[in-house]
Amino acid sequence: MMSGPKSLTLVGEGKKGARIHDLVKAPANTPWARARQQSWDANEPATVYYTPETLADGTPCSAVTVILRTKGCHWWWSSGCTFCGYFNDTRDDVTNEDLHAQWAYAKEKYDDFKDHAMVKVYTSGSLLEDREIPVEFQETVLRDCHDLGKELIVESRCEQLTEEKLAWASKINQSFAVAVGLEAYDDEVLRFHVNKGFTTKSWDRAVENLKKFNIRIKTYLMFKPPFMSEADALNHGVKWIEDVAERSDEISVNPMNIQRGTIIDRLHRNNEYRPPWLWSLVEMIRRVHPTIHPNGGKNGDADQVCRLIIHPTAGGRVRGAHNCGSCDSAVVAAIERYAVSGELEEFEGLSCECEAAWKEEILLEQALPVPLGISKHRRGNLLNRLRSP
Numbered sequence: 001m002m003s004g005p006k007s008l009t010l011v012g013e014g015k016k017g018a019r020i021h022d023l024v025k026a027p028a029n030t031p032w033a034r035a036r037q038q039s040w041d042a043n044e045p046a047t048v049y050y051t052p053e054t055l056a057d058g059t060p061c062s063a064v065t066v067i068l069r070t071k072g073c074h075w076w077w078s079s080g081c082t083f084c085g086y087f088n089d090t091r092d093d094v095t096n097e098d099l100h101a102q103w104a105y106a107k108e109k110y111d112d113f114k115d116h117a118m119v120k121v122y123t124s125g126s127l128l129e130d131r132e133i134p135v136e137f138q139e140t141v142l143r144d145c146h147d148l149g150k151e152l153i154v155e156s157r158c159e160q161l162t163e164e165k166l167a168w169a170s171k172i173n174q175s176f177a178v179a180v181g182l183e184a185y186d187d188e189v190l191r192f193h194v195n196k197g198f199t200t201k202s203w204d205r206a207v208e209n210l211k212k213f214n215i216r217i218k219t220y221l222m223f224k225p226p227f228m229s230e231a232d233a234l235n236h237g238v239k240w241i242e243d244v245a246e247r248s249d250e251i252s253v254n255p256m257n258i259q260r261g262t263i264i265d266r267l268h269r270n271n272e273y274r275p276p277w278l279w280s281l282v283e284m285i286r287r288v289h290p291t292i293h294p295n296g297g298k299n300g301d302a303d304q305v306c307r308l309i310i311h312p313t314a315g316g317r318v319r320g321a322h323n324c325g326s327c328d329s330a331v332v333a334a335i336e337r338y339a340v341s342g343e344l345e346e347f348e349g350l351s352c353e354c355e356a357a358w359k360e361e362i363l364l365e366q367a368l369p370v371p372l373g374i375s376k377h378r379r380g381n382l383l384n385r386l387r388s389p
Protein backbone atom coordinates (compact mmCIF):
# COMPACT_ATOMS: atom_id res chain seq x y z
CA MET A 1 0.00 0.00 0.00
CA MET A 2 1.15 3.45 -0.76
CA SER A 3 1.69 5.71 2.15
CA GLY A 4 3.12 9.14 2.42
CA PRO A 5 1.94 12.66 2.92
CA LYS A 6 -1.59 13.33 1.88
CA SER A 7 -1.90 15.81 -0.89
CA LEU A 8 -5.17 17.28 0.28
CA THR A 9 -4.35 18.35 3.81
CA LEU A 10 -6.75 21.24 3.60
CA VAL A 11 -9.74 18.90 3.83
CA GLY A 12 -8.66 17.35 7.14
CA GLU A 13 -6.36 14.76 8.59
CA GLY A 14 -8.18 11.59 7.66
CA LYS A 15 -10.02 11.44 10.98
CA LYS A 16 -13.75 11.15 11.06
CA GLY A 17 -15.24 14.63 10.89
CA ALA A 18 -17.27 16.05 13.75
CA ARG A 19 -20.97 15.74 13.04
CA ILE A 20 -22.96 18.93 13.24
CA HIS A 21 -25.50 16.96 15.24
CA ASP A 22 -23.05 16.32 18.08
CA LEU A 23 -21.97 19.93 18.12
CA VAL A 24 -25.58 21.03 18.40
CA LYS A 25 -26.42 18.66 21.20
CA ALA A 26 -23.43 19.03 23.50
CA PRO A 27 -24.37 22.21 25.39
CA ALA A 28 -27.91 21.08 26.23
CA ASN A 29 -26.42 18.42 28.48
CA THR A 30 -23.98 20.62 30.37
CA PRO A 31 -24.56 21.11 34.11
CA TRP A 32 -25.49 24.80 33.69
CA ALA A 33 -28.14 23.97 31.09
CA ARG A 34 -29.59 21.15 33.23
CA ALA A 35 -29.67 23.33 36.33
CA ARG A 36 -31.40 26.10 34.44
CA GLN A 37 -34.04 23.73 33.07
CA GLN A 38 -34.92 22.56 36.56
CA SER A 39 -35.02 26.07 37.98
CA TRP A 40 -38.38 27.24 36.67
CA ASP A 41 -42.00 26.72 37.61
CA ALA A 42 -43.94 24.78 34.96
CA ASN A 43 -47.17 26.55 35.98
CA GLU A 44 -46.02 29.88 34.66
CA PRO A 45 -45.15 30.80 31.09
CA ALA A 46 -41.58 31.85 30.26
CA THR A 47 -42.79 35.38 29.45
CA VAL A 48 -45.94 37.29 28.65
CA TYR A 49 -45.74 40.81 27.28
CA TYR A 50 -47.39 43.07 24.75
CA THR A 51 -46.14 45.09 21.81
CA PRO A 52 -47.62 47.27 19.08
CA GLU A 53 -48.64 45.21 16.05
CA THR A 54 -50.65 45.37 12.87
CA LEU A 55 -53.73 43.28 12.14
CA ALA A 56 -54.03 41.33 8.91
CA ASP A 57 -56.04 44.18 7.37
CA GLY A 58 -53.33 46.71 8.26
CA THR A 59 -54.99 48.27 11.32
CA PRO A 60 -52.54 49.08 14.11
CA CYS A 61 -53.26 47.16 17.29
CA SER A 62 -51.70 45.82 20.43
CA ALA A 63 -50.59 42.17 20.63
CA VAL A 64 -49.91 39.95 23.60
CA THR A 65 -47.07 37.46 23.17
CA VAL A 66 -47.25 34.34 25.34
CA ILE A 67 -44.08 32.26 25.40
CA LEU A 68 -44.95 28.93 26.98
CA ARG A 69 -42.63 26.52 28.72
CA THR A 70 -42.96 23.28 26.82
CA LYS A 71 -41.23 20.04 26.01
CA GLY A 72 -39.60 21.91 23.17
CA CYS A 73 -39.21 21.04 19.55
CA HIS A 74 -39.21 17.45 18.25
CA TRP A 75 -36.48 18.36 15.77
CA TRP A 76 -34.40 19.52 18.68
CA TRP A 77 -34.89 16.14 20.40
CA SER A 78 -33.35 14.33 17.47
CA SER A 79 -30.94 17.00 16.22
CA GLY A 80 -31.54 20.77 16.26
CA CYS A 81 -30.78 23.98 14.42
CA THR A 82 -27.35 25.58 14.76
CA PHE A 83 -28.54 28.82 16.35
CA CYS A 84 -31.48 27.60 18.42
CA GLY A 85 -31.20 28.34 22.12
CA TYR A 86 -34.72 27.23 23.01
CA PHE A 87 -33.43 24.27 25.00
CA ASN A 88 -32.82 26.85 27.72
CA ASP A 89 -36.58 27.23 28.23
CA THR A 90 -37.83 23.69 27.75
CA ARG A 91 -38.02 20.50 29.80
CA ASP A 92 -39.34 17.07 28.88
CA ASP A 93 -41.67 16.73 31.88
CA VAL A 94 -44.13 19.53 31.05
CA THR A 95 -47.71 18.19 31.18
CA ASN A 96 -51.04 19.10 29.66
CA GLU A 97 -52.09 20.52 33.07
CA ASP A 98 -48.96 22.65 33.26
CA LEU A 99 -49.69 24.11 29.84
CA HIS A 100 -53.28 24.88 30.78
CA ALA A 101 -52.05 26.54 33.98
CA GLN A 102 -49.59 28.67 31.99
CA TRP A 103 -52.32 29.70 29.56
CA ALA A 104 -54.69 30.57 32.42
CA TYR A 105 -51.91 32.69 33.95
CA ALA A 106 -51.49 34.63 30.71
CA LYS A 107 -55.22 35.18 30.26
CA GLU A 108 -55.59 36.35 33.82
CA LYS A 109 -52.62 38.68 33.64
CA TYR A 110 -54.13 40.50 30.67
CA ASP A 111 -57.79 40.21 31.61
CA ASP A 112 -58.73 37.80 28.82
CA PHE A 113 -56.61 39.97 26.49
CA LYS A 114 -59.36 42.58 26.52
CA ASP A 115 -57.17 45.51 25.38
CA HIS A 116 -55.38 43.49 22.72
CA ALA A 117 -56.69 42.42 19.34
CA MET A 118 -53.93 39.91 18.63
CA VAL A 119 -52.40 37.04 20.60
CA LYS A 120 -49.17 35.28 19.67
CA VAL A 121 -48.62 31.88 21.24
CA TYR A 122 -45.08 30.59 21.01
CA THR A 123 -44.06 27.15 22.20
CA SER A 124 -40.33 26.86 21.39
CA GLY A 125 -41.45 24.44 18.70
CA SER A 126 -44.70 23.85 16.83
CA LEU A 127 -48.09 24.35 18.46
CA LEU A 128 -49.74 21.90 16.07
CA GLU A 129 -47.24 19.07 16.67
CA ASP A 130 -48.92 16.34 18.72
CA ARG A 131 -45.66 14.92 20.07
CA GLU A 132 -44.78 18.30 21.56
CA ILE A 133 -48.15 19.74 22.56
CA PRO A 134 -51.14 17.66 23.74
CA VAL A 135 -53.98 17.95 21.22
CA GLU A 136 -56.28 19.07 24.02
CA PHE A 137 -54.07 22.08 24.64
CA GLN A 138 -53.79 22.91 20.94
CA GLU A 139 -57.57 22.97 20.90
CA THR A 140 -57.79 25.18 24.01
CA VAL A 141 -55.59 27.85 22.42
CA LEU A 142 -57.40 27.76 19.08
CA ARG A 143 -60.86 27.79 20.68
CA ASP A 144 -60.16 30.43 23.34
CA CYS A 145 -58.76 32.86 20.80
CA HIS A 146 -61.71 32.22 18.54
CA ASP A 147 -64.21 32.71 21.38
CA LEU A 148 -62.47 35.87 22.58
CA GLY A 149 -62.35 37.21 19.01
CA LYS A 150 -58.55 37.55 18.86
CA GLU A 151 -56.33 37.21 15.84
CA LEU A 152 -54.02 34.33 16.72
CA ILE A 153 -50.46 33.68 15.55
CA VAL A 154 -48.76 30.36 16.20
CA GLU A 155 -45.36 29.04 15.15
CA SER A 156 -44.73 25.82 13.31
CA ARG A 157 -42.20 23.87 11.34
CA CYS A 158 -43.32 22.73 7.89
CA GLU A 159 -44.08 19.05 8.38
CA GLN A 160 -46.96 19.66 10.81
CA LEU A 161 -48.87 21.74 8.29
CA THR A 162 -50.64 18.86 6.60
CA GLU A 163 -54.04 19.16 4.99
CA GLU A 164 -55.51 16.96 7.67
CA LYS A 165 -54.15 18.99 10.58
CA LEU A 166 -55.10 22.32 9.05
CA ALA A 167 -58.61 21.09 8.28
CA TRP A 168 -58.97 20.18 11.95
CA ALA A 169 -57.53 23.48 13.22
CA SER A 170 -59.49 25.73 10.91
CA LYS A 171 -62.73 24.12 12.00
CA ILE A 172 -62.02 25.42 15.50
CA ASN A 173 -60.52 28.78 14.56
CA GLN A 174 -60.87 30.60 11.25
CA SER A 175 -58.66 33.53 12.06
CA PHE A 176 -55.15 32.44 12.70
CA ALA A 177 -51.79 32.83 11.05
CA VAL A 178 -48.87 30.46 11.07
CA ALA A 179 -45.31 31.70 11.39
CA VAL A 180 -42.81 29.29 9.85
CA GLY A 181 -39.10 29.47 10.60
CA LEU A 182 -37.94 28.81 7.07
CA GLU A 183 -34.65 30.64 7.70
CA ALA A 184 -33.32 30.21 4.15
CA TYR A 185 -34.89 29.45 0.81
CA ASP A 186 -31.90 27.37 -0.18
CA ASP A 187 -31.47 23.65 0.41
CA GLU A 188 -27.73 23.82 0.82
CA VAL A 189 -27.95 26.51 3.46
CA LEU A 190 -30.81 24.72 5.22
CA ARG A 191 -28.73 21.58 5.41
CA PHE A 192 -25.18 22.71 6.02
CA HIS A 193 -25.53 26.07 7.74
CA VAL A 194 -28.76 25.76 9.67
CA ASN A 195 -29.22 21.98 10.09
CA LYS A 196 -32.91 22.68 9.71
CA GLY A 197 -34.10 19.16 9.02
CA PHE A 198 -36.49 20.16 6.24
CA THR A 199 -36.12 21.33 2.67
CA THR A 200 -37.50 24.18 0.59
CA LYS A 201 -39.90 21.61 -0.89
CA SER A 202 -41.50 20.99 2.48
CA TRP A 203 -42.02 24.74 2.82
CA ASP A 204 -43.57 24.84 -0.68
CA ARG A 205 -45.98 22.09 0.34
CA ALA A 206 -46.82 23.73 3.66
CA VAL A 207 -47.62 26.99 1.89
CA GLU A 208 -49.92 25.23 -0.57
CA ASN A 209 -51.79 23.62 2.29
CA LEU A 210 -52.09 26.87 4.23
CA LYS A 211 -53.47 28.60 1.14
CA LYS A 212 -56.13 25.90 0.75
CA PHE A 213 -57.51 26.88 4.13
CA ASN A 214 -56.94 30.57 3.69
CA ILE A 215 -54.55 30.66 6.60
CA ARG A 216 -52.08 33.53 6.64
CA ILE A 217 -48.37 32.81 6.35
CA LYS A 218 -45.58 34.58 8.10
CA THR A 219 -42.13 33.53 6.91
CA TYR A 220 -39.07 33.99 9.09
CA LEU A 221 -35.77 34.29 7.31
CA MET A 222 -32.41 34.26 9.06
CA PHE A 223 -29.90 36.91 8.09
CA LYS A 224 -26.31 35.59 8.17
CA PRO A 225 -26.52 32.00 9.38
CA PRO A 226 -23.31 30.42 10.66
CA PHE A 227 -20.45 29.60 8.27
CA MET A 228 -21.30 32.45 5.92
CA SER A 229 -19.57 35.68 4.96
CA GLU A 230 -21.23 39.07 5.18
CA ALA A 231 -21.33 39.46 1.39
CA ASP A 232 -22.94 36.03 0.95
CA ALA A 233 -25.44 36.82 3.67
CA LEU A 234 -26.44 40.00 1.88
CA ASN A 235 -26.80 38.38 -1.54
CA HIS A 236 -28.67 35.41 -0.15
CA GLY A 237 -30.92 37.55 2.03
CA VAL A 238 -32.06 39.53 -1.00
CA LYS A 239 -32.64 36.42 -3.08
CA TRP A 240 -34.62 34.56 -0.42
CA ILE A 241 -36.94 37.51 0.10
CA GLU A 242 -37.53 37.65 -3.67
CA ASP A 243 -38.20 33.90 -3.71
CA VAL A 244 -40.81 33.85 -0.95
CA ALA A 245 -42.46 37.29 -1.14
CA GLU A 246 -45.31 36.30 -3.47
CA ARG A 247 -46.24 33.37 -1.29
CA SER A 248 -45.99 35.05 2.12
CA ASP A 249 -48.34 37.49 3.79
CA GLU A 250 -45.47 38.71 5.88
CA ILE A 251 -41.71 38.17 5.86
CA SER A 252 -39.84 38.72 9.04
CA VAL A 253 -36.06 38.86 8.64
CA ASN A 254 -34.21 37.96 11.81
CA PRO A 255 -30.63 39.19 11.80
CA MET A 256 -28.63 36.61 13.75
CA ASN A 257 -28.45 37.26 17.45
CA ILE A 258 -26.36 34.89 19.47
CA GLN A 259 -28.08 32.71 22.03
CA ARG A 260 -26.21 30.99 24.82
CA GLY A 261 -24.90 27.48 24.27
CA THR A 262 -25.48 27.27 20.53
CA ILE A 263 -23.02 26.51 17.74
CA ILE A 264 -23.11 30.11 16.68
CA ASP A 265 -22.26 31.06 20.28
CA ARG A 266 -19.10 28.95 20.15
CA LEU A 267 -18.08 30.35 16.79
CA HIS A 268 -18.62 33.83 18.14
CA ARG A 269 -16.63 33.24 21.33
CA ASN A 270 -13.83 31.89 19.20
CA ASN A 271 -13.87 35.09 17.15
CA GLU A 272 -14.92 33.17 14.09
CA TYR A 273 -18.25 34.84 13.50
CA ARG A 274 -19.36 38.43 13.49
CA PRO A 275 -23.10 39.10 13.71
CA PRO A 276 -24.31 41.04 10.67
CA TRP A 277 -23.59 44.69 10.10
CA LEU A 278 -26.62 46.96 10.35
CA TRP A 279 -25.44 48.48 7.06
CA SER A 280 -26.02 45.12 5.38
CA LEU A 281 -29.62 45.18 6.55
CA VAL A 282 -30.10 48.68 5.18
CA GLU A 283 -28.58 47.59 1.87
CA MET A 284 -30.77 44.48 1.76
CA ILE A 285 -33.88 46.59 2.32
CA ARG A 286 -32.85 48.99 -0.46
CA ARG A 287 -32.40 46.08 -2.86
CA VAL A 288 -35.62 44.26 -2.06
CA HIS A 289 -37.84 47.32 -1.75
CA PRO A 290 -38.84 47.12 -5.46
CA THR A 291 -39.88 43.49 -4.95
CA ILE A 292 -42.14 44.38 -2.04
CA HIS A 293 -43.45 47.59 -3.62
CA PRO A 294 -43.20 47.09 -7.42
CA ASN A 295 -44.79 50.47 -8.16
CA GLY A 296 -42.72 52.37 -5.65
CA GLY A 297 -45.45 52.52 -3.02
CA LYS A 298 -45.21 52.30 0.72
CA ASN A 299 -46.85 50.06 3.31
CA GLY A 300 -50.60 49.93 2.90
CA ASP A 301 -50.53 50.89 -0.80
CA ALA A 302 -52.21 48.67 -3.35
CA ASP A 303 -48.93 47.54 -4.93
CA GLN A 304 -47.58 45.95 -1.76
CA VAL A 305 -46.74 42.28 -2.35
CA CYS A 306 -46.32 41.38 1.33
CA ARG A 307 -45.26 42.95 4.59
CA LEU A 308 -41.55 43.07 5.30
CA ILE A 309 -40.45 43.32 8.90
CA ILE A 310 -36.88 43.53 10.06
CA HIS A 311 -36.37 43.66 13.77
CA PRO A 312 -32.73 43.53 14.83
CA THR A 313 -33.00 41.74 18.19
CA ALA A 314 -30.11 42.94 20.38
CA GLY A 315 -29.37 45.47 17.60
CA GLY A 316 -26.28 47.54 18.37
CA ARG A 317 -24.99 44.95 20.86
CA VAL A 318 -21.98 42.72 20.29
CA ARG A 319 -24.23 39.62 20.20
CA GLY A 320 -26.70 41.19 17.79
CA ALA A 321 -26.48 43.00 14.43
CA HIS A 322 -24.19 45.99 14.97
CA ASN A 323 -22.05 48.69 13.37
CA CYS A 324 -19.23 50.65 14.95
CA GLY A 325 -20.99 51.56 18.18
CA SER A 326 -21.62 55.24 17.59
CA CYS A 327 -24.15 55.05 14.75
CA ASP A 328 -25.95 51.88 15.88
CA SER A 329 -28.97 53.34 17.61
CA ALA A 330 -29.78 55.68 14.72
CA VAL A 331 -29.53 52.86 12.17
CA VAL A 332 -31.58 50.42 14.27
CA ALA A 333 -34.25 53.10 14.68
CA ALA A 334 -34.37 53.70 10.91
CA ILE A 335 -34.72 49.96 10.20
CA GLU A 336 -37.58 49.70 12.66
CA ARG A 337 -39.28 52.76 11.19
CA TYR A 338 -39.03 51.16 7.75
CA ALA A 339 -40.82 48.05 9.03
CA VAL A 340 -43.78 50.28 9.89
CA SER A 341 -43.77 52.75 6.99
CA GLY A 342 -42.23 50.80 4.11
CA GLU A 343 -40.54 54.01 2.94
CA LEU A 344 -36.89 54.16 1.87
CA GLU A 345 -36.82 57.80 2.96
CA GLU A 346 -36.28 56.48 6.49
CA PHE A 347 -32.62 55.91 5.57
CA GLU A 348 -31.98 59.33 4.07
CA GLY A 349 -29.17 61.21 5.74
CA LEU A 350 -27.89 58.20 7.66
CA SER A 351 -24.14 57.96 7.44
CA CYS A 352 -21.10 57.15 9.51
CA GLU A 353 -17.40 56.61 9.00
CA CYS A 354 -17.82 52.87 9.53
CA GLU A 355 -19.89 52.58 6.36
CA ALA A 356 -16.68 52.67 4.30
CA ALA A 357 -15.19 49.77 6.30
CA TRP A 358 -18.37 47.75 5.79
CA LYS A 359 -18.40 48.47 2.07
CA GLU A 360 -14.76 47.45 1.72
CA GLU A 361 -15.47 44.21 3.55
CA ILE A 362 -18.32 43.34 1.20
CA LEU A 363 -16.22 44.15 -1.87
CA LEU A 364 -13.25 42.10 -0.67
CA GLU A 365 -15.43 39.17 0.26
CA GLN A 366 -16.86 39.14 -3.22
CA ALA A 367 -13.39 39.13 -4.72
CA LEU A 368 -11.50 36.74 -2.42
CA PRO A 369 -12.07 32.99 -2.07
CA VAL A 370 -12.73 33.14 1.68
CA PRO A 371 -15.99 31.36 2.31
CA LEU A 372 -16.29 32.44 5.93
CA GLY A 373 -15.52 36.05 5.18
CA ILE A 374 -12.98 38.48 6.55
CA SER A 375 -14.95 40.30 9.23
CA LYS A 376 -12.72 42.14 11.65
CA HIS A 377 -13.66 39.90 14.53
CA ARG A 378 -12.52 36.83 12.73
CA ARG A 379 -9.26 36.25 14.55
CA GLY A 380 -9.47 32.48 15.06
CA ASN A 381 -6.96 29.94 13.81
CA LEU A 382 -6.07 30.75 10.21
CA LEU A 383 -5.53 27.12 9.24
CA ASN A 384 -8.91 26.03 10.58
CA ARG A 385 -10.51 28.88 8.73
CA LEU A 386 -8.99 27.82 5.44
CA ARG A 387 -10.13 24.25 6.02
CA SER A 388 -13.69 25.31 6.70
CA PRO A 389 -16.38 24.54 4.12
Ligand code: SF4
Pocket residue numbers: 073074075076080081084085086124125157181196
Ligand atom coordinates in the same frame (compact mmCIF):
# COMPACT_ATOMS: atom_id res chain seq x y z
S1 SF4 B 1 -37.04 23.99 14.34
FE1 SF4 B 1 -37.15 25.86 15.56
S2 SF4 B 1 -37.40 25.20 17.68
FE2 SF4 B 1 -36.75 23.42 16.48
S3 SF4 B 1 -34.51 23.35 16.72
FE3 SF4 B 1 -34.95 24.52 14.86
S4 SF4 B 1 -35.07 26.70 15.48
FE4 SF4 B 1 -35.20 25.40 17.32
Ligand SMILES: [Zn+2]
Pocket residue numbers: 323324325326327328352353354355
Ligand atom coordinates in the same frame (compact mmCIF):
# COMPACT_ATOMS: atom_id res chain seq x y z
ZN1 LIG C 1 -20.75 53.73 12.53
